[in-house]
Amino acid sequence: MLGLAKSVFLFLSGTLFILGMLGNGFIAVVNVRSWFKSKRISWSDFIISALALSRIVLLSILLADSVIVVFFVIVYIYGSSGDIIHVFWTFTNHLSIWLATCLGVLYCLKIASFSHPTFLWLKWRVSRVVVWMLLGALLFSCGSAVSLSPQFQIYFLLRETVGTGNVTEHLRKQMGEYQQIYVLNLLWYTPPLILCLASYILLILSLGRHMQQMRQSRSSPSDASTEAHRRAIRIILSFLFLFLFYFLAFLVTSSSNFLPSREMTKFIGQLTTMLYLAGHSFILILGNNKLKQTFVELLCCECGHLKPGSKGPLAP
Template structure:
């Protein structure tokens, strides 16, 4: 018999799973069909498309993991099946984080204005910078996944040990070493987090400075350009919020190994983790002009009565 917390957890992950697949599937459909028709795709649309694809795969992995947590928790904490899920989770999750970082760098270099020589050098080579970042993301994700081999060796070295009797101390020592190695593995996510935060903060400062200059020049706060900049700032702040929540979920996952109520901690971390690929897709839709126009065209309301500038959005 499932407890109340488990029922709430199931409802939340199912709802986020459905919404996330709808949002990311819509991005794939719009950008994919446009790519197929024109045989061309912009760099920003390409990054958003592969980000949406990685999130769809990630949502399926998290959903399967969530089902195991509720109905087969003993398989979630041990066994070959969990090791397989770990491999797919690690690879796709690292790709997803790096794709978000690439999108942040792309937005920053395309939109922000700074006179520093290094920034200008990167801005003039934005396409090459992002392409190399995407290739590096694939390589680093593969390396991170291969690093799990040492964790698995350590796991299987003590998984067959009986935790009772004379081997108890050795079992606990190896188990603690394995948990510590698993926690330290989250440090792989630190570089993309730092790069992404720097990119979005630079972009926020640049947009904020530009807005202040517009206001000092006597431009009305309700001016279309000013409203666009305000909307862009709100979207960037939402990007940062979801990205930070995503990393908080990893901290909860990691330290759940060291708390008594491990199952509850894992469920909380799972819900927060799923929030990013599910909800953030709709922010991407509203922040991209083409995606937003396609989304509004699907709504039953009379889109012809919309304000001409209402579909203007944050897009490089």
């Protein structure tokens, strides 16, 4: 049964890896090509491109981790490969979460409308806010990776002690220290989670209030502007739901050592994480006019309804 579970896990990991690489690779290629053509790039396109590239790296790390867990589990547990993957995963995952947070803050400051002085001050300095957030993202990501060192040291001592069969009070004390350090390392994810939740909630409230005002001022409740606001709210809600879903999957995966059915828990959490990394890229494509237009034109070319280089029905 476990062999079947590993086979299914490996198949699903490979499928999600391919889908994620296609979606995130498409985003990166389109935005980078546009950047080279126009010699400039907007903050939103820059963050989305960086987010896509970080997720390509994340998917590659997860696929490598899946192969090692299935075929070389002893090396993974007692060797250094698991620690190396953990360091790269922590840095890239933290950077990806911060980039998603920066995108939410940017959308909030660009689109939302509030009269609070602090919000207006940030809105007028949106470029500076984004620059400092990106620098902070790199700093926090490096800090989260470096903070793994004490956790690795205690985990190494635990492996050595368990290997000798000497289960003593000292071992239980070390296990308690390991759990404490693990919980403290999770605190690195608190700032981006709070900022992301706050920005998306403020954006939803602002769009909802604006849509209600348009309903009251217009005779037709289903005009194009109202539908556009509804679509924006649905996309933002999907962003928020998937982000929370991803964070939960990350907690499950990283906490698999403390949960029953350790191997199955890790499989489920890792597949859920890859599902988010792949699925969110296609939501980004559908929510961005330039990416969506290019994607539709590419599909039309593949289906033979549009000649390469010609203008599609969505082209300006």
